[in-house]
Amino acid sequence: MTDAAPPVLSVRELSVAYVAEEGLVRAVDRVSFEVARGEVLGIAGESGCGKSTVAQALLRILPPPAVITGGQVLFEGQDLLLLDEPALRAVRWRRLSMVFQSAMDALNPVLTVGDQLQDTLRAHGVGGAQARARCEELMALVGLPADRLGSWPHQLSGGMRQRIGIALALALEPALVVLDEPTTALDVVVEGEILRQLLALRRSFGFSIIFITHDLTRMLQVCDRVAIFYAGRVVEVAPAAELRAGPRHPYTQGLLAAFPSVHGADGELASIPGSPPSPRSPPPGCRFHPRCAQAVERCRAEEPPLVALGGRHQAACHLVG
Ligand code: SF4
Numbered sequence: 001m002t003d004a005a006p007p008v009l010s011v012r013e014l015s016v017a018y019v020a021e022e023g024l025v026r027a028v029d030r031v032s033f034e035v036a037r038g039e040v041l042g043i044a045g046e047s048g049c050g051k052s053t054v055a056q057a058l059l060r061i062l063p064p065p066a067v068i069t070g071g072q073v074l075f076e077g078q079d080l081l082l083l084d085e086p087a088l089r090a091v092r093w094r095r096l097s098m099v100f101q102s103a104m105d106a107l108n109p110v111l112t113v114g115d116q117l118q119d120t121l122r123a124h125g126v127g128g129a130q131a132r133a134r135c136e137e138l139m140a141l142v143g144l145p146a147d148r149l150g151s152w153p154h155q156l157s158g159g160m161r162q163r164i165g166i167a168l169a170l171a172l173e174p175a176l177v178v179l180d181e182p183t184t185a186l187d188v189v190v191e192g193e194i195l196r197q198l199l200a201l202r203r204s205f206g207f208s209i210i211f212i213t214h215d216l217t218r219m220l221q222v223c224d225r226v227a228i229f230y231a232g233r234v235v236e237v238a239p240a241a242e243l244r245a246g247p248r249h250p251y252t253q254g255l256l257a258a259f260p261s262v263h264g265a266d267g268e269l270a271s272i273p274g275s276p277p278s279p280r281s282p283p284p285g286c287r288f289h290p291r292c293a294q295a296v297e298r299c300r301a302e303e304p305p306l307v308a309l310g311g312r313h314q315a316a317c318h319l320v321g
Helices: 051-059 085-091 113-123 128-141 146-150 158-170 188-205 216-222 240-245 250-257 297-301
Strands: 009-020 023-035 040-044 066-075 096-099 176-180 208-213 225-230 233-239
Touching: 009 051, 023 040, 023 051, 023 066, 023 233, 040 051, 040 216, 051 066, 051 096, 051 176, 051 208, 096 158, 113 128, 113 146, 113 158, 128 146, 128 158, 158 188, 188 208, 188 216, 208 216, 216 225, 216 240, 225 240, 225 250, 233 240, 233 250, 240 250
Parallel strands: 040 208, 040 225, 096 176, 176 208
Antiparallel strands: 009 023, 009 066, 225 233
């Protein structure tokens, strides 16, 4: 990864809303971030913070009633939000792919693993002997024996199914892979193995990764940089080591204090009081202010912008910067 190279992905002021009876409910509100070539960017936050909505918006696979209401998704120099369906199909999966949360739901239950891999390859112009050879290669890449190409999804364990999801995502050698909580349903040992393997593949092939999870400890282990989401907004972005050593936003501080440390001293885990606001009625000013122990009067009236704090660290809080 080099900072001088243009980013593979640049998301600018992206907004996504759900069409509801009372009007548009903003789930993602003017979110901006970048992913460098070969970088692993983590996106973390509590349930409902908008992280999975952003992932689906990037590939434009948001199910209705969600709609993208503004912004740009600049991927390898073109705005994906402006592409028509055929142009988008040429990019989706070939250059930008995704591993979904639930491998069982993502795989077709009535097709063998080999047929699903071949279908994906065929849809992008790779067929015949070349596709068969690629399938075997992909199985080896994700650590599965080639004879499993004849298996149906229900014959595989959760870990094996998720490896197939990864093989499908890597089938066409994309530049960016979005992992939407890919290991949530797996036990920690299998999860660790799969993530280690993915990182090794990333080092070999140079693709970038967006890794979405609510597990901040795991995220800090595997990501180069982390973006923290709260109530549909980015509240802090920093290199993972910097975020672990010195989170600047009170919400990030609370999140880190709520996760146990394997290496640190024993201590009581803290929790963040209250719950995230409903996107139907976010509080005015800083959206975190009803839960923030450090809130001052200004926080209730004025929304803090995301400001640079030096290096690659940014935070949106009136008390920093
Ligand atoms: Fe807390 Fe105010 Fe900072 Fe928001 S802006 S995180 S309420 S101190």
